[in-house]
Amino acid sequence: MADLTIKGATIVTPAGARRADVAARDGTICAVQPDLEAVGTVIDGSGLLVLPGMVDTHVHLMDPGPTEREDFPTGTAAAAARGVTTIVEHTHAHPIREAADLTDKLRYLDGRSHVDFGLAAHVWPDRIDRLDALWAGGITFFKVFTCTTHGVPGIGASHLLETLRTVAGFGGVCLVHCEDELITAAAEKALKEAGRTDNGVVIEWRNREAEEAAIALVATLVRMTGASATIAHVSTPEAARLVTEARAAGADLSVEACPQYFVLREDEILEEGSLRKFTPPARIRSDVESRTMFDLLGDGTFSHVASDHAPSTREQKMASDIWEAPFGLPGLDSTFLWLLDAALSGSIPLEKVVELYSEAPARRFGLYPRKGRLGEGADADFVLVDPSSEFELSDSSVISKAGWSPYSGRRYRGRVVATYLRGREIARDGSPHAERAGAFVPGPGWSR
Numbered sequence: 001m002a003d004l005t006i007k008g009a010t011i012v013t014p015a016g017a018r019r020a021d022v023a024a025r026d027g028t029i030c031a032v033q034p035d036l037e038a039v040g041t042v043i044d045g046s047g048l049l050v051l052p053g054m055v056d057t058h059v060h061l062m063d064p065g066p067t068e069r070e071d072f073p074t075g076t077a078a079a080a081a082r083g084v085t086t087i088v089e090h091t092h093a094h095p096i097r098e099a100a101d102l103t104d105k106l107r108y109l110d111g112r113s114h115v116d117f118g119l120a121a122h123v124w125p126d127r128i129d130r131l132d133a134l135w136a137g138g139i140t141f142f143k144v145f146t147c148t149t150h151g152v153p154g155i156g157a158s159h160l161l162e163t164l165r166t167v168a169g170f171g172g173v174c175l176v177h178c179e180d181e182l183i184t185a186a187a188e189k190a191l192k193e194a195g196r197t198d199n200g201v202v203i204e205w206r207n208r209e210a211e212e213a214a215i216a217l218v219a220t221l222v223r224m225t226g227a228s229a230t231i232a233h234v235s236t237p238e239a240a241r242l243v244t245e246a247r248a249a250g251a252d253l254s255v256e257a258c259p260q261y262f263v264l265r266e267d268e269i270l271e272e273g274s275l276r277k278f279t280p281p282a283r284i285r286s287d288v289e290s291r292t293m294f295d296l297l298g299d300g301t302f303s304h305v306a307s308d309h310a311p312s313t314r315e316q317k318m319a320s321d322i323w324e325a326p327f328g329l330p331g332l333d334s335t336f337l338w339l340l341d342a343a344l345s346g347s348i349p350l351e352k353v354v355e356l357y358s359e360a361p362a363r364r365f366g367l368y369p370r371k372g373r374l375g376e377g378a379d380a381d382f383v384l385v386d387p388s389s390e391f392e393l394s395d396s397s398v399i400s401k402a403g404w405s406p407y408s409g410r411r412y413r414g415r416v417v418a419t420y421l422r423g424r425e426i427a428r429d430g431s432p433h434a435e436r437a438g439a440f441v442p443g444p445g446w447s448r
Protein backbone atom coordinates (compact mmCIF):
# COMPACT_ATOMS: atom_id res chain seq x y z
CA MET A 1 0.00 0.00 0.00
CA ALA A 2 1.11 3.48 -0.86
CA ASP A 3 4.24 2.30 -2.69
CA LEU A 4 5.23 4.42 -5.64
CA THR A 5 8.09 5.65 -7.77
CA ILE A 6 8.34 8.95 -9.60
CA LYS A 7 10.57 8.49 -12.63
CA GLY A 8 12.42 11.08 -14.65
CA ALA A 9 11.56 14.22 -12.71
CA THR A 10 13.70 17.07 -11.43
CA ILE A 11 13.76 17.13 -7.65
CA VAL A 12 14.05 20.42 -5.78
CA THR A 13 15.67 20.57 -2.35
CA PRO A 14 17.26 23.49 -0.45
CA ALA A 15 20.56 22.34 -2.04
CA GLY A 16 19.21 22.98 -5.55
CA ALA A 17 17.50 21.14 -8.40
CA ARG A 18 18.74 17.86 -9.94
CA ARG A 19 17.46 14.90 -11.89
CA ALA A 20 16.51 11.97 -9.65
CA ASP A 21 13.80 9.37 -9.17
CA VAL A 22 11.92 9.18 -5.87
CA ALA A 23 10.67 5.90 -4.43
CA ALA A 24 8.35 5.42 -1.46
CA ARG A 25 7.38 2.30 0.47
CA ASP A 26 4.64 2.16 3.13
CA GLY A 27 4.31 5.93 3.08
CA THR A 28 8.00 6.65 3.65
CA ILE A 29 10.63 7.76 1.14
CA CYS A 30 13.03 4.84 0.67
CA ALA A 31 15.32 6.20 -2.05
CA VAL A 32 16.12 9.39 -3.97
CA GLN A 33 18.59 8.87 -6.79
CA PRO A 34 18.77 8.61 -10.59
CA ASP A 35 17.64 5.44 -12.40
CA LEU A 36 15.91 3.73 -9.48
CA GLU A 37 14.32 0.35 -9.88
CA ALA A 38 10.60 1.08 -9.62
CA VAL A 39 8.48 0.00 -6.67
CA GLY A 40 4.67 0.14 -6.64
CA THR A 41 2.82 2.59 -8.87
CA VAL A 42 5.08 4.32 -11.38
CA ILE A 43 4.46 7.99 -12.09
CA ASP A 44 6.01 9.64 -15.13
CA GLY A 45 7.69 12.79 -13.87
CA SER A 46 9.13 13.92 -17.23
CA GLY A 47 9.18 17.68 -17.45
CA LEU A 48 7.93 18.01 -13.89
CA LEU A 49 9.44 19.23 -10.63
CA VAL A 50 9.11 17.26 -7.40
CA LEU A 51 9.22 19.27 -4.20
CA PRO A 52 8.70 18.08 -0.63
CA GLY A 53 5.15 18.85 0.53
CA MET A 54 4.76 22.38 1.83
CA VAL A 55 4.48 22.94 5.60
CA ASP A 56 2.20 25.84 6.54
CA THR A 57 2.62 26.60 10.24
CA HIS A 58 0.13 29.48 10.56
CA VAL A 59 -3.38 28.36 9.71
CA HIS A 60 -6.81 29.04 11.25
CA LEU A 61 -9.56 26.59 10.25
CA MET A 62 -12.23 27.68 12.77
CA ASP A 63 -13.09 24.03 13.51
CA PRO A 64 -14.44 23.50 16.05
CA GLY A 65 -15.48 27.13 16.15
CA PRO A 66 -17.16 29.49 13.64
CA THR A 67 -17.28 26.81 10.90
CA GLU A 68 -19.49 29.05 8.77
CA ARG A 69 -16.17 30.77 7.93
CA GLU A 70 -14.05 27.65 7.38
CA ASP A 71 -13.69 24.09 8.60
CA PHE A 72 -11.09 21.33 8.52
CA PRO A 73 -12.49 19.44 5.50
CA THR A 74 -12.60 22.50 3.22
CA GLY A 75 -9.47 24.25 4.50
CA THR A 76 -7.33 21.13 4.26
CA ALA A 77 -8.82 20.33 0.83
CA ALA A 78 -7.50 23.72 -0.33
CA ALA A 79 -4.13 22.86 1.20
CA ALA A 80 -3.99 19.49 -0.57
CA ALA A 81 -4.90 20.97 -3.95
CA ARG A 82 -2.15 23.60 -3.64
CA GLY A 83 0.76 21.43 -2.51
CA VAL A 84 0.54 21.86 1.26
CA THR A 85 0.78 18.49 3.05
CA THR A 86 1.24 19.62 6.65
CA ILE A 87 -0.39 22.48 8.52
CA VAL A 88 -0.19 23.74 12.09
CA GLU A 89 -3.64 24.97 13.08
CA HIS A 90 -5.08 27.13 15.86
CA THR A 91 -8.54 28.65 16.20
CA HIS A 92 -8.97 31.80 18.31
CA ALA A 93 -12.68 31.32 18.99
CA HIS A 94 -12.12 27.79 20.34
CA PRO A 95 -8.60 27.87 21.77
CA ILE A 96 -6.56 25.02 23.22
CA ARG A 97 -5.63 26.38 26.65
CA GLU A 98 -5.05 23.19 28.62
CA ALA A 99 -4.40 19.52 27.98
CA ALA A 100 -8.08 18.51 28.09
CA ASP A 101 -8.83 20.96 25.23
CA LEU A 102 -6.17 19.23 23.13
CA THR A 103 -7.62 15.77 23.83
CA ASP A 104 -11.13 16.98 22.88
CA LYS A 105 -9.98 18.66 19.68
CA LEU A 106 -7.97 15.62 18.55
CA ARG A 107 -10.96 13.36 19.08
CA TYR A 108 -13.22 15.75 17.19
CA LEU A 109 -10.78 16.11 14.26
CA ASP A 110 -10.51 12.38 13.61
CA GLY A 111 -11.20 11.86 9.90
CA ARG A 112 -11.68 15.57 9.14
CA SER A 113 -8.32 16.43 7.56
CA HIS A 114 -6.98 15.91 4.05
CA VAL A 115 -3.42 16.69 5.17
CA ASP A 116 -1.30 16.00 8.23
CA PHE A 117 -1.63 18.55 10.99
CA GLY A 118 -0.06 19.83 14.17
CA LEU A 119 -1.97 21.97 16.66
CA ALA A 120 -0.87 25.13 18.45
CA ALA A 121 -2.09 26.21 21.89
CA HIS A 122 -3.06 29.72 23.01
CA VAL A 123 -1.29 31.33 25.96
CA TRP A 124 -3.89 32.67 28.40
CA PRO A 125 -2.83 35.05 31.19
CA ASP A 126 -4.25 32.91 34.00
CA ARG A 127 -3.14 29.55 32.56
CA ILE A 128 0.61 29.91 32.07
CA ASP A 129 1.10 27.00 34.47
CA ARG A 130 -0.67 24.69 31.97
CA LEU A 131 1.86 25.14 29.15
CA ASP A 132 4.13 22.34 30.32
CA ALA A 133 1.35 19.74 30.09
CA LEU A 134 0.33 21.01 26.64
CA TRP A 135 3.90 20.65 25.39
CA ALA A 136 4.04 17.07 26.66
CA GLY A 137 0.67 16.48 24.95
CA GLY A 138 2.21 17.23 21.53
CA ILE A 139 1.44 20.92 20.92
CA THR A 140 3.61 22.37 18.12
CA PHE A 141 3.97 25.91 19.49
CA PHE A 142 2.34 28.46 21.78
CA LYS A 143 0.52 31.42 20.28
CA VAL A 144 0.92 34.68 22.12
CA PHE A 145 -0.95 37.92 21.41
CA THR A 146 0.63 41.07 22.81
CA CYS A 147 -2.70 42.89 22.35
CA THR A 148 -6.28 41.74 22.84
CA THR A 149 -7.35 40.61 19.35
CA HIS A 150 -9.92 38.19 17.90
CA GLY A 151 -11.26 37.69 21.45
CA VAL A 152 -7.88 36.45 22.70
CA PRO A 153 -6.57 38.41 25.71
CA GLY A 154 -3.33 40.30 25.21
CA ILE A 155 -0.31 39.09 27.17
CA GLY A 156 1.22 42.13 28.91
CA ALA A 157 4.92 42.52 29.65
CA SER A 158 4.93 40.66 32.97
CA HIS A 159 2.93 37.70 31.67
CA LEU A 160 5.07 37.69 28.54
CA LEU A 161 8.20 37.42 30.67
CA GLU A 162 6.62 34.58 32.68
CA THR A 163 5.51 32.80 29.48
CA LEU A 164 8.93 33.04 27.82
CA ARG A 165 10.71 31.79 30.98
CA THR A 166 8.25 28.91 31.28
CA VAL A 167 8.47 27.86 27.62
CA ALA A 168 12.28 28.23 27.61
CA GLY A 169 12.32 25.89 30.62
CA PHE A 170 11.05 22.95 28.59
CA GLY A 171 12.52 23.95 25.21
CA GLY A 172 9.29 25.00 23.51
CA VAL A 173 8.70 27.75 20.97
CA CYS A 174 6.22 30.65 20.79
CA LEU A 175 4.63 32.34 17.78
CA VAL A 176 3.98 35.94 18.77
CA HIS A 177 1.48 38.33 17.22
CA CYS A 178 3.14 41.71 17.81
CA GLU A 179 1.03 44.83 18.18
CA ASP A 180 1.25 47.01 21.28
CA GLU A 181 -1.91 46.91 23.40
CA LEU A 182 -1.77 50.49 24.68
CA ILE A 183 -0.97 52.06 21.30
CA THR A 184 -3.73 50.17 19.44
CA ALA A 185 -6.26 50.82 22.23
CA ALA A 186 -5.50 54.56 22.29
CA ALA A 187 -5.75 54.77 18.49
CA GLU A 188 -9.07 52.93 18.53
CA LYS A 189 -10.47 55.23 21.20
CA ALA A 190 -9.39 58.40 19.37
CA LEU A 191 -10.72 57.20 16.01
CA LYS A 192 -14.06 56.17 17.49
CA GLU A 193 -14.39 59.47 19.42
CA ALA A 194 -13.80 61.28 16.12
CA GLY A 195 -16.70 59.28 14.65
CA ARG A 196 -14.50 57.66 12.03
CA THR A 197 -16.00 54.69 10.15
CA ASP A 198 -14.08 55.06 6.87
CA ASN A 199 -11.76 52.30 5.63
CA GLY A 200 -8.69 54.34 6.57
CA VAL A 201 -9.23 53.53 10.26
CA VAL A 202 -7.57 50.12 9.73
CA ILE A 203 -4.27 51.80 8.82
CA GLU A 204 -4.34 54.29 11.70
CA TRP A 205 -5.66 51.85 14.32
CA ARG A 206 -3.16 49.04 13.57
CA ASN A 207 -0.24 51.37 13.00
CA ARG A 208 3.47 50.72 12.36
CA GLU A 209 4.46 52.11 15.75
CA ALA A 210 2.30 49.52 17.52
CA GLU A 211 3.91 46.66 15.58
CA GLU A 212 7.51 47.80 16.03
CA ALA A 213 7.07 48.68 19.72
CA ALA A 214 5.72 45.20 20.43
CA ILE A 215 8.47 43.50 18.41
CA ALA A 216 11.12 45.46 20.34
CA LEU A 217 9.70 44.32 23.68
CA VAL A 218 9.31 40.68 22.61
CA ALA A 219 12.83 40.64 21.11
CA THR A 220 14.33 42.01 24.31
CA LEU A 221 12.59 39.51 26.57
CA VAL A 222 13.36 36.59 24.21
CA ARG A 223 17.05 37.51 24.35
CA MET A 224 17.06 37.91 28.14
CA THR A 225 15.18 34.68 28.88
CA GLY A 226 16.94 32.52 26.28
CA ALA A 227 13.51 31.57 24.89
CA SER A 228 12.73 30.69 21.25
CA ALA A 229 10.10 32.69 19.42
CA THR A 230 8.90 33.45 15.94
CA ILE A 231 7.51 36.89 15.14
CA ALA A 232 4.30 36.31 13.20
CA HIS A 233 3.42 38.11 9.95
CA VAL A 234 6.13 40.79 9.91
CA SER A 235 4.74 43.52 7.68
CA THR A 236 7.63 45.84 6.72
CA PRO A 237 11.38 45.79 6.03
CA GLU A 238 11.89 48.00 9.10
CA ALA A 239 10.10 45.54 11.39
CA ALA A 240 12.04 42.61 9.88
CA ARG A 241 15.35 44.42 10.42
CA LEU A 242 14.43 45.03 14.05
CA VAL A 243 14.30 41.27 14.49
CA THR A 244 17.59 40.81 12.61
CA GLU A 245 19.30 43.18 15.05
CA ALA A 246 17.93 41.27 18.04
CA ARG A 247 19.09 38.04 16.43
CA ALA A 248 22.58 39.46 16.01
CA ALA A 249 22.49 40.30 19.74
CA GLY A 250 21.83 36.65 20.54
CA ALA A 251 18.02 36.30 20.59
CA ASP A 252 16.63 33.04 19.17
CA LEU A 253 14.07 34.71 16.94
CA SER A 254 12.71 33.82 13.54
CA VAL A 255 10.69 35.98 11.19
CA GLU A 256 7.52 34.80 9.48
CA ALA A 257 6.69 36.15 6.01
CA CYS A 258 3.14 36.14 4.61
CA PRO A 259 2.35 36.90 0.95
CA GLN A 260 -0.11 39.68 1.77
CA TYR A 261 2.77 41.92 2.92
CA PHE A 262 4.59 41.44 -0.38
CA VAL A 263 1.68 41.77 -2.79
CA LEU A 264 -1.17 43.81 -1.36
CA ARG A 265 -0.79 47.59 -1.07
CA GLU A 266 -1.73 49.89 1.76
CA ASP A 267 -4.00 52.00 -0.47
CA GLU A 268 -6.08 48.92 -1.38
CA ILE A 269 -7.47 49.09 2.15
CA LEU A 270 -9.02 52.47 1.35
CA GLU A 271 -10.76 51.05 -1.74
CA GLU A 272 -11.62 47.52 -0.63
CA GLY A 273 -12.27 48.05 3.07
CA SER A 274 -13.19 44.86 4.90
CA LEU A 275 -11.91 42.69 2.03
CA ARG A 276 -8.43 43.96 2.93
CA LYS A 277 -8.95 44.00 6.69
CA PHE A 278 -6.26 41.94 8.39
CA THR A 279 -3.72 42.86 11.01
CA PRO A 280 -1.02 44.04 10.89
CA PRO A 281 -2.46 45.59 7.71
CA ALA A 282 -0.86 45.71 4.26
CA ARG A 283 1.78 48.44 4.39
CA ILE A 284 3.77 48.51 1.15
CA ARG A 285 3.19 51.55 -1.05
CA SER A 286 5.33 50.97 -4.15
CA ASP A 287 7.10 48.46 -6.39
CA VAL A 288 10.37 49.49 -4.76
CA GLU A 289 9.07 48.51 -1.32
CA SER A 290 7.75 45.23 -2.72
CA ARG A 291 11.18 44.47 -4.21
CA THR A 292 12.86 45.27 -0.87
CA MET A 293 10.58 42.71 0.80
CA PHE A 294 11.61 40.10 -1.81
CA ASP A 295 15.28 40.95 -1.23
CA LEU A 296 14.76 40.22 2.47
CA LEU A 297 13.04 36.95 1.56
CA GLY A 298 16.04 35.96 -0.51
CA ASP A 299 18.77 37.01 1.93
CA GLY A 300 17.53 35.13 4.99
CA THR A 301 16.06 38.07 6.91
CA PHE A 302 12.70 36.32 6.64
CA SER A 303 13.05 32.81 8.06
CA HIS A 304 10.02 31.12 6.54
CA VAL A 305 6.69 31.63 4.80
CA ALA A 306 3.20 30.91 6.17
CA SER A 307 -0.23 31.86 4.89
CA ASP A 308 -1.97 33.05 8.10
CA HIS A 309 -5.07 31.52 6.48
CA ALA A 310 -8.04 33.13 8.29
CA PRO A 311 -10.91 33.25 5.83
CA SER A 312 -14.39 34.70 5.80
CA THR A 313 -16.83 34.75 2.90
CA ARG A 314 -17.35 38.03 1.05
CA GLU A 315 -20.78 38.28 2.67
CA GLN A 316 -19.34 37.80 6.16
CA LYS A 317 -16.68 40.42 5.42
CA MET A 318 -19.24 42.94 4.15
CA ALA A 319 -22.02 42.29 6.69
CA SER A 320 -20.95 44.99 9.14
CA ASP A 321 -18.95 48.20 9.27
CA ILE A 322 -15.16 48.35 9.07
CA TRP A 323 -14.82 48.14 12.88
CA GLU A 324 -16.90 45.00 13.28
CA ALA A 325 -15.89 43.13 10.09
CA PRO A 326 -13.76 40.04 10.77
CA PHE A 327 -10.01 40.27 10.32
CA GLY A 328 -8.16 37.91 8.00
CA LEU A 329 -7.76 36.54 4.49
CA PRO A 330 -7.94 33.14 2.83
CA GLY A 331 -4.38 32.01 2.07
CA LEU A 332 -4.05 28.24 1.62
CA ASP A 333 -5.39 28.48 -1.95
CA SER A 334 -2.71 30.91 -3.05
CA THR A 335 0.44 30.89 -0.90
CA PHE A 336 2.31 28.12 -2.71
CA LEU A 337 1.24 29.50 -6.10
CA TRP A 338 2.64 32.90 -5.12
CA LEU A 339 5.97 31.56 -3.89
CA LEU A 340 6.38 29.22 -6.85
CA ASP A 341 5.63 32.07 -9.24
CA ALA A 342 8.19 34.26 -7.44
CA ALA A 343 10.80 31.58 -8.13
CA LEU A 344 9.78 30.79 -11.71
CA SER A 345 9.75 34.56 -12.45
CA GLY A 346 13.26 34.98 -11.04
CA SER A 347 12.50 36.97 -7.86
CA ILE A 348 13.97 34.21 -5.66
CA PRO A 349 15.90 30.99 -6.47
CA LEU A 350 13.75 27.86 -6.90
CA GLU A 351 15.36 26.11 -3.94
CA LYS A 352 14.17 28.99 -1.72
CA VAL A 353 10.59 27.77 -2.22
CA VAL A 354 11.49 24.51 -0.52
CA GLU A 355 13.55 26.16 2.16
CA LEU A 356 11.01 28.87 3.04
CA TYR A 357 7.73 26.98 2.89
CA SER A 358 8.82 23.45 3.78
CA GLU A 359 12.19 22.80 5.41
CA ALA A 360 12.65 25.95 7.52
CA PRO A 361 9.18 25.92 9.15
CA ALA A 362 9.44 22.14 9.72
CA ARG A 363 12.80 22.64 11.44
CA ARG A 364 11.69 25.63 13.48
CA PHE A 365 8.66 23.84 14.86
CA GLY A 366 10.20 20.43 15.42
CA LEU A 367 8.51 18.56 12.56
CA TYR A 368 11.80 17.92 10.74
CA PRO A 369 13.20 15.46 9.55
CA ARG A 370 9.88 13.62 9.19
CA LYS A 371 8.37 16.64 7.38
CA GLY A 372 9.97 19.32 5.21
CA ARG A 373 12.43 16.96 3.56
CA LEU A 374 12.69 15.02 0.30
CA GLY A 375 15.04 12.29 1.49
CA GLU A 376 15.25 8.75 2.75
CA GLY A 377 13.24 8.13 5.90
CA ALA A 378 11.02 11.20 5.54
CA ASP A 379 7.26 10.90 5.06
CA ALA A 380 6.48 10.48 1.35
CA ASP A 381 4.83 13.91 1.14
CA PHE A 382 5.49 15.68 -2.12
CA VAL A 383 4.08 17.94 -4.73
CA LEU A 384 4.46 17.55 -8.49
CA VAL A 385 4.68 20.84 -10.36
CA ASP A 386 4.60 21.63 -14.07
CA PRO A 387 6.89 24.68 -14.34
CA SER A 388 5.96 25.34 -17.96
CA SER A 389 2.24 25.85 -17.29
CA GLU A 390 0.42 28.82 -15.84
CA PHE A 391 -2.55 29.00 -13.50
CA GLU A 392 -5.01 31.84 -13.15
CA LEU A 393 -6.58 32.05 -9.73
CA SER A 394 -10.28 32.90 -9.77
CA ASP A 395 -12.96 32.91 -7.10
CA SER A 396 -14.43 29.78 -8.71
CA SER A 397 -11.14 27.92 -8.24
CA VAL A 398 -10.94 28.80 -4.53
CA ILE A 399 -11.58 25.67 -2.47
CA SER A 400 -11.61 27.37 0.95
CA LYS A 401 -15.08 28.12 2.26
CA ALA A 402 -14.18 31.79 1.71
CA GLY A 403 -15.08 31.37 -1.97
CA TRP A 404 -12.96 34.36 -2.94
CA SER A 405 -9.37 35.52 -2.83
CA PRO A 406 -7.70 38.94 -2.83
CA TYR A 407 -5.49 37.44 -5.55
CA SER A 408 -8.27 36.34 -7.93
CA GLY A 409 -7.47 37.38 -11.48
CA ARG A 410 -3.72 36.97 -11.01
CA ARG A 411 -1.80 34.60 -13.24
CA TYR A 412 0.85 32.40 -11.66
CA ARG A 413 3.72 30.61 -13.35
CA GLY A 414 3.74 26.93 -12.49
CA ARG A 415 0.85 24.57 -11.90
CA VAL A 416 0.34 21.97 -9.19
CA VAL A 417 -0.13 18.66 -11.00
CA ALA A 418 -0.55 16.36 -8.00
CA THR A 419 0.02 16.22 -4.24
CA TYR A 420 1.01 13.12 -2.24
CA LEU A 421 0.63 12.50 1.48
CA ARG A 422 2.60 9.57 2.89
CA GLY A 423 2.66 8.02 -0.57
CA ARG A 424 -1.02 8.48 -1.41
CA GLU A 425 -2.22 10.88 -4.08
CA ILE A 426 -4.49 13.36 -2.27
CA ALA A 427 -5.12 15.86 -5.09
CA ARG A 428 -4.70 16.08 -8.87
CA ASP A 429 -5.08 18.99 -11.29
CA GLY A 430 -6.41 21.31 -8.61
CA SER A 431 -9.00 18.86 -7.28
CA PRO A 432 -8.63 17.22 -3.86
CA HIS A 433 -9.66 13.56 -3.61
CA ALA A 434 -12.54 12.64 -1.29
CA GLU A 435 -10.50 10.50 1.10
CA ARG A 436 -9.33 12.30 4.26
CA ALA A 437 -6.14 10.55 5.32
CA GLY A 438 -4.58 13.41 7.30
CA ALA A 439 -3.29 12.55 10.77
CA PHE A 440 -2.04 14.43 13.81
CA VAL A 441 1.70 15.06 13.88
CA PRO A 442 2.76 15.58 17.49
CA GLY A 443 5.20 18.33 18.38
CA PRO A 444 8.71 17.65 19.65
CA GLY A 445 7.73 17.72 23.35
CA TRP A 446 5.28 14.85 22.94
CA SER A 447 5.72 12.18 25.57
CA ARG A 448 3.13 9.43 25.41
Ligand SMILES: [Zn+2]
Pocket: 058, 060, 308, 310
Ligand atom coordinates in the same frame (compact mmCIF):
# COMPACT_ATOMS: atom_id res chain seq x y z
ZN1 LIG B 1 -2.95 34.27 12.47
